[in-house]
Amino acid sequence: MFADWLFILFTVCAVLGAAGLVSFRHPMNSAMSFVVTLISLAGLYALLSAKLIFATQLIVYAGAIMSLIIFIIMFLNIQNEDLPVEEGRLKNMTIGAVLIAPIGLFLMKVVKQIPGSDTVVVDPNFGGVKEVGQLLFSKWLLPFEIVSILLLVALVGAVVLAGKRGINK
Missing domain, CATH: 1.20.120.1200 (NADH-ubiquinone/plastoquinone oxidoreductase chain 6, subunit NuoJ)
Known part of the structure; x- marks a missing residue:
C-alpha cells in the first residue's frame, strides 16, 4: 500500500x-x-x-x-x-x-x-551491476559497441565543427 x-x-x-x-x-x-x-x-x-x-x-x-x-x-x-x-x-x-x-x-x-x-x-x-553487466556484454554487446562508435563519431564531429568555427572568427 x-x-x-x-x-x-x-x-x-x-x-x-x-x-x-x-x-x-x-x-x-x-x-x-x-x-x-x-x-x-x-x-x-x-x-x-x-x-x-x-x-x-x-x-x-x-x-x-x-x-x-x-x-x-x-x-x-x-x-x-x-x-x-x-x-x-x-x-x-x-x-x-x-x-x-x-x-x-x-x-x-x-x-x-x-x-x-x-x-x-x-x-x-535483479537490477544489480553484475547482472546488468553480464547481460550487456553478452546478449547486447553488438548494439552497445554500435552506440559507443556513434557517440565517438558525434564527439569527433563536434570537435571538428568547433575547430572550424574558431578558425573563421
Missing part, C-alpha cells in the same frame, strides 16, 4: 516537473523543473527494484549532467530582457494540451482495463 502511494507521488512529481520544464520561460526555472523530473524518475526506478538504473539516474543525470547544464545557464547569465518575446505562447500551450488530452484519456482507459494480478517479488539480484 505504501509503495502505491510512493508511485503516485513520484508520478505526479515527474509530470509536474515535465510540465514546468516546458512552461517556464526562464531557462534556470526549466532546468530546476527538469531536476525534479529526473529525481522522480529515479524514485520510480527504485520502486521497480532496478538498483543500477536508480543509482545511475541520480548520480549521472540528476547529479553530474544537470550540474553542468545549470553551470552553463548561470555562466551565460541570461536575464529576462535577453529572452525572446513569445507571442501566442499561451495559445500554443492550450492547443498542445487539447491535442495531447485524447491520447492521455486513451492511455488511462487502456490502463484501467488491465486486469489486476498479484505482484511477484523479483530476485534479490
Whole structure:
C-alpha cells in the first residue's frame, strides 16, 4: 500500500516537473523543473527494484549532467530582457494540451482495463551491476559497441565543427 502511494507521488512529481520544464520561460526555472523530473524518475526506478538504473539516474543525470547544464545557464547569465518575446505562447500551450488530452484519456482507459494480478517479488539480484553487466556484454554487446562508435563519431564531429568555427572568427 505504501509503495502505491510512493508511485503516485513520484508520478505526479515527474509530470509536474515535465510540465514546468516546458512552461517556464526562464531557462534556470526549466532546468530546476527538469531536476525534479529526473529525481522522480529515479524514485520510480527504485520502486521497480532496478538498483543500477536508480543509482545511475541520480548520480549521472540528476547529479553530474544537470550540474553542468545549470553551470552553463548561470555562466551565460541570461536575464529576462535577453529572452525572446513569445507571442501566442499561451495559445500554443492550450492547443498542445487539447491535442495531447485524447491520447492521455486513451492511455488511462487502456490502463484501467488491465486486469489486476498479484505482484511477484523479483530476485534479490535483479537490477544489480553484475547482472546488468553480464547481460550487456553478452546478449547486447553488438548494439552497445554500435552506440559507443556513434557517440565517438558525434564527439569527433563536434570537435571538428568547433575547430572550424574558431578558425573563421
